[in-house]
């Protein structure tokens with residue numbers, strides 16, 4: 305029959321494997337985060353470029369409205385100019401036409417500049433769209449390989465946990481409880497005696513307690529570091 309020490313050692317092997325698999329699983333997270341960050345940066349640049357275009361388009365519409373208004377007013381000015389007969393009134397009407405003409409000319413040149421700026425900004429949007437698409441294409445393989453690795457690790461973890469679960473019956477409940485409590489604080493709970501000392505912390509174990517521990521026999525606790533100790537066949 306398998307000794308309790310052997311049963312617990314085998315359980316500990318499973319736990320080591322489970323811990324390794326869990327560490328591998330956690331190691332995937334920063335890789336995924338890095339991919340997400342890069343993609344978010346590209347998407348953010350695109351969103352900002354689009355917002356800038358929208359703001360400029362709003363200004364364009366406002367300016368176009370203003371010009372239309374001024375042109376309508378100018379038509380009225382010209383009609384008035386045609387209607388006046390007296391020289392003094394004609395001079396005043398002429399000045400009004402001239403001033404409106406300048407305002408409209410200024411607005412139209414601003415509108416042209418705005419149109420050129422918008423064309424550049426739309427080109428930036430297109431470039432940002434292409435950049436985001438490139439990042440997504442470039443990341444597709446990396447994301448798939450992370451997905452595959454995760455599935456593979458999770459399957460291995462499930463297997464390892466099932467295997468471990470099948471072994472707990474061979475260890476007494478109080479000992480299993482102690483073992484599990486120790487493992488919440490350290491990666492390994494069960495160590496062999498090394499000569500006369502604890503295999504973990506090297507503190508000498510009193511002879512009386514050592515003598516009590518036989519191969520495969522009672523498990524003791526190191527009073528210095530708190531791990532479980534057993535006597536290995538070769539020790």
Ligand SMILES: [Zn+2]
Nearest residue numbers: 502505526529
């Ligand atoms: Zn110790």
